[in-house]
Amino acid sequence: xxxxxxxxxxxxxxxxxxxxxxxxxxxxxxxxxxxxxxxxxxxxxxxxxxxxxxxxxxxxxxxxxxxxxxxxxxxxxxxxxxxxxxxxx
Numbered sequence: 001x002x003x004x005x006x007x008x009x010x011x012x013x014x015x016x017x018x019x020x021x022x023x024x025x026x027x028x029x030x031x032x033x034x035x036x037x038x039x040x041x042x043x044x045x046x047x048x049x050x051x052x053x054x055x056x057x058x059x060x061x062x063x064x065x066x067x068x069x070x071x072x073x074x075x076x077x078x079x080x081x082x083x084x085x086x087x088x089x
Contacts, residue, residue, distance in 0.1 A: 012043035
């Protein structure tokens with residue numbers, strides 16, 4: 001698990017700043033920080049609202065954008081999966 005330095009804010013603020021800077025998904029932020037997706041989601045949807053309301057609203061926009069696009073990413077991943085399975089003719 002990655003250590004969180006209190007000099008850079010609380011864990012939920014660090015996660016929020018990372019998501020905002022990288023337009024990261026909850027899954028990719030969890031992987032980056034070495035914590036579970038549920039912890040990231042709880043931190044940026046519940047705890048961040050109390051700690052930093054401005055950052056909470058900005059991160060909320062990113063999370064909604066990711067949610068709106070997830071079916072496209074899933075479809076693209078499936079397309080790539082089956083393209084690999086079919087040999088070139």
